[in-house]
Amino acid sequence: MNFIRFKVNYYTRLGQEVYISGSSSVLGDWKESESQKLRYGDNGDWELLLEFDNEKIKKESNTLTVDYKYFVMDTNGDKIWESGPNRSFSLSELSPSLVHEFRDTYQSPTSPENTYFDSAFFREVLLKRETDTIKTYTPLKSISNDKVVIHFQVKSTYVNPGQAIYIVGSNTTLGNWRTDRAIRLCDDSYPIWKVDLEFPKDQLPFSYKYIIADKSKSIVHWEQGSDRWFTASVIHASEYSQTKNEERDFFFNDGEFKDNQLLRTAGVAVPVFSLRTKKGLGIGEFNDLIQLVDWAVAAGLHMIQILPINDTTVFYTWRDSYPYSSVSVYALHPIYINIDSLTKDAKILEQVAKHREQLNKLTVLDYEAVINLKNTLLKEIYNQEKDKLDANKEYVEYLKDNIHWLREYALYSVLRDTYKTADFNQWPAEHKSPSQEMIAKETSADSKYFDQVRFYYFVQFHLHKQLLAASKYASDNRIGLKGDLPIGVNRLSVDTWANPHLFRMNMSTGAPPDAFADDGQNWGFPTYAWDVMKKDDYQWWRSRLGQMSKYFHAFRIDHILGFFRIWEIPTTCVTGLLGKFNPSLPLWRSELSNNGIWDMDRLTQPYIRYHTLRELFGEYADYTATKFLKEYSPNCFQLKPEFATEKLIEANLTEQDSMYKPGLYKLVQNVSLCKDVEDENRFYPRIEITKTSSFNELPDDLKSILHRLYISYYFERQEELWAQTALQRLPLIKKCTKMLVCGEDLGMVPKCVEPVLKDLGILGLRIQRMPSDSNKDFYHPGEYQYLTVNTTSSHDMSTLRGWWEEDRNRAQTFFNRILGICGDAPYFCEPYITEAVLTQHLYSPSMISIFPLQDWFGLSPELGSRDPKEEKINEPSNPMHYWRYRVHVTLEDLLENNQDFTKNVHRLIKASNRLLE
Known part of the structure; x- marks a missing residue:
């Protein structure tokens, strides 16, 4: 008892x-x-x-x-x-x-310490304890009535290797405030520090504090605030009768080391495919991350951020270059494999050398040439190695640990190759809708597909080894590797094939109009069936993130707003304008009726009048009316059935009539309300309703009512719902691994997002030229909160130099108002401007400053001389964009011949107190 x-x-x-x-x-x-x-x-x-x-x-x-x-x-x-x-x-x-x-x-x-505590980036990379310096905790039990045992415990992650936490206080046992007599706490449960001490009762009460010091105690950092105190509390008489004993021992769970010193660091962002090395094969590879780590160490950086690296193979063409369209949330992309390390075969290595010079000298990535070459070589190597695989213990162990997803992925890949399409809806019935029994049968040793299945096992095994080696090399050098979690998966992916019940296949994900795209974005990914996922406690997410955590110490959640609400678009759409938020509180038919709105056809059907056609098509208005429309009343038109949706227009429009596509899209989009495809009583205001003639040609009183409902839907009534939705989903995402969680919270950001992320210890993203406050032209980095990542650009934007040249008016405003420099802004973003901008970010309170490699290059007249238009990675408004940007300097050259540039980066990092010695 x-x-x-x-x-x-x-x-x-x-x-x-x-x-x-x-x-x-x-x-x-x-x-x-x-x-x-x-x-x-x-x-x-x-x-x-x-x-x-x-x-x-x-x-x-x-x-x-x-x-x-x-x-x-x-x-x-x-x-x-x-x-x-x-x-x-x-x-x-x-x-x-x-x-x-x-x-x-x-x-x-809201404590930063909890973010440190939960994160492998801090505990296992930046501040990892050296095994030979760890002090082991030994519990102490009281053996004397004249003494009291106190168990001290304090939590602190931010203790550099080579330092430890000590306790010092006002009595003899605690050294009478002499730091040279301070007692070291044990760190075998780091970042929990413990020590048990026995005090004679005549030393009670006492005050004490914790300090951080090196082994010699020559460098001492005191915790902040008032002293901690021990005073023995009095047991109430009623309690004394229960316990029969007033003797006690005490467990002081003292919370956190009280400190106003916050860990701040910096990093570089670059896609793996963009890296260039002398030994490469026209693309960056996992092995190249090792040289990038070497440069990051020399520059004083502590994080490398990359884009998604999962397999995206659907078409076997350049269209597969889109890294956010994965066909498996587990499988790594074969294009990132290094061939040289897989074989010693002279003929194969000769082929590699033959293509290396040709592919490496290209300014941009030739995706098709690289993937086709690597697939050919991988099959040759596999045929040489396959008889030895079962004797390879490492391979056998990898298969055992990953078979739960490998079989599905490998069979999907084989069937895609066999039927010459990734569209499993076109596969024969026996393979169209898989069962676990079918997958087990078709991947068994006596299956006709077994050899092809093992090929994909073989490739994934070596990709795993190469990425794992790069990740370990990074962490051994105190560099955190930060991955990217796409918000969706390809509609024709392994995941939708094997687990269709987890997705809403009649819907697509996207984003409403923003700075990236005037018509919104339609990414084409199916949305998640969250209610179904909840039934098994989100096992799909747990497994997916568990796989990521094998390689990454931190990750960026692409479009974290999707965990609050997703912009959901019917699959009949091409653009993102006719979407709605899911979940959201709709405009109910009864609500609309109570507000005097009853003519739903007028508001939900495309509003097409002859003058509308004249505005959109000019002299071709009559041709448009005849070819694509039906006049149901004088000067009133509706689209013919074969052109009634954006998807039908895309499918049925002839090449000769392709010039009419933008205008026809505008006609489809010219509605005031969108119907719910699943419930005829629910409606949603069309985004940017005031830009439509459907709205603007309504009577003024109706416009006023509808506009009020529009504001309510988009900016008022959803906040509590979205906050509660995120609080159901994001804690799972945060807790199921030890990766540091960073959110990309750009775009149309609800008010509830920032407080929810702060309470959960999830870092938000801040981009200076994309403030969420519409009343601001720019953020000033000095106003950022601590739990944020700040950056100058993202892969969806022009680089800093590119933006400066393409938006002269804003660049002038920025030059005068944000940088505080009088006069005309220079035409080009000179190195001194780049340095001023980066310095603002580095001196900000943000936990992490992480800049694209292209923006770091802007510090150097030589490295920053490339045309910035060539350095933009993505065009978000173009769903058919070719992702092919490559760095114009090799990593070898960066390390060996650009030491002045590297020293300059190091100087900025150190001066801003972001360098961890």
Whole structure:
């Protein structure tokens, strides 16, 4: 039998109460309704004495370890859980002769320390403890009635290798505030630091603090704020009768090392396909990341960010260059494999050498030439190696660990090759809708496809080895590798083929109009069936992120707004203008009717009048009316059935009439309300409704009502729904791995996004020329919050130099207002301007500053001399864009012949205090 007093300090608002919940029946078995309410004392202290029966608890859970956490019950019944990891203790380590007092510090959800604590980027890369310096914790039990044992514990991730946390205080045991007598805490549970100390009772009470110091204690960093104090609390008389003993030991869970010193670092962003090396084959490869790490180390950087690297093979053409259109959320892209390291065959290596010079001298990536060459060579190597595979223990182990996705991916790839199409809807019935039994049969050793299936196993095995080696090399050199999580998957992917129930195949993902695309964006990916995914606790997401975490220490969530709500577009559309948010509270038919809106055909059907045709088609208005439209009333038209949607226009328009496509799209889009395809009583205002003649030619009173409903739908009524939606999804994304989570929260950003990301410790993205506040022309980096990543450009934008040259008016405004320089802005973005912009970002409060390699190059007159139009990676408004940008300098040359440039980068990093020594 053990008595434990739980004590936590939390200043509640009037009416709020503090509860404790945990993994034993005493604490409610994590059931919120059966949790224990603490009693309020003084000065924000809440406490509760509980009795634990060791035998009963052992029988309940087969363990004597108990986990617990606190939450606050709000006045409206909402439960606000503290952040951070669960607390735990072992009853087997507690003496039944004592009362054990746990003095806990409430874990704030907005604390940067919790972001450090949860992240492999900090714990396993930047601040990894050296094995030979770790001090092992030894529990101490009280053996004397004249002394008190206190178990000290504090959490701190931001402790550089070579340093440790010590405790020093006001009594003899704690060195009488002499730092040379401070006692080191143990770090074998880093970033939790522990030490057990025994104090004579005549040394009580006392004050103390934690410090960070090196081994010699010559460099000392004191924690901030007032001293911590130990004073023995008094057990109430009613409790004394329960315990029969006033002797206690104390567990001080002191929370975080109190510090205003925040870890800030910097990095470089570059797609793998863009890297150029002398030993490359016309494209960057996983092995090339090793040389990029070497340059990052020399430059003082600590993060490398890349674009998605999953297989995208659908067409076997340049169209597969789109890295966000994966055919498998697990499989790596074969184009990134290094051939030389797979074989010693002279003939194969001769072929590589023959093509190397030709492919490497190209200014841009020739996707088709590279992938076709590599596939040919990989098949030759596989045929030489396949008889040895089963004897390769590493290969066998890889197969065992990954077979759950490898079989589906390999069979899909074989069938795609066999039937000459990735559209599984066109495959024979026996393969169109797979079952696990069919997949197991067709990938078994006696299947006619087995040899081809093993080829894909072989390729993925070596891709895994090469990326894993690069990732380990990065972490060994204190460089974090940051991946990219696409918001969707290809409609014809392995995932939609094998798990169609997880997707809404009648819908597409996209984005409303923004700075990237006037007509919005339609990415073509099916949206997620979140309600279905929830039934197995989001196992698909857990597995997907678990695979990513094998290689990455951090990741960027592409379009994190999709976890709040996604812009969902019917598959009848090509552009993104006729979408709606999912989830969202619609405009109900009854709501519209109550507001005097009843003529739904007028508002939901394309509004086409003769003067509209004249405006769009000019002298070709009559031809358009005859060829594509039907006049149902004088000067009133509707589209013919074969041209009634954007997709039908795209499919049925002849090449001769292709010039009419933009105008016909405008006709389809000329509506005020969009119907819900699944419920005839739900409607949604068309985005940018005021730009349509459908809206502008309504009577003024109706326009006023509809505009008010438009504002309500897009900017008011959804915030709480979207916040709750994100709070169901994002905690899972954050907790299922130890990767640092960064969100790309650009575009039409709801007000709820920033507070939700902050509470979850997810980093938001800040781009200076894309402020979310429409009243601002630019952000100033000095106003960024700490939990953000800032950057000068993204792969969807012009580089800094490109933007400067293409938008002269804004560049002039920026030059005068943001950089604070008088006079005319120079025509080109000179190196001194680039340095001024980068310096603003580096000195900002943001946790991470990460710039595209092209923008780093802008510091150098030589490296920044390329035409910036050639350095833009993507054109978001063009769904058929060819992703083929390549860096114009080899990594070897960057390392060997551009040391002044590298030293300049290092200087900026160090001056801004982003360099971790």
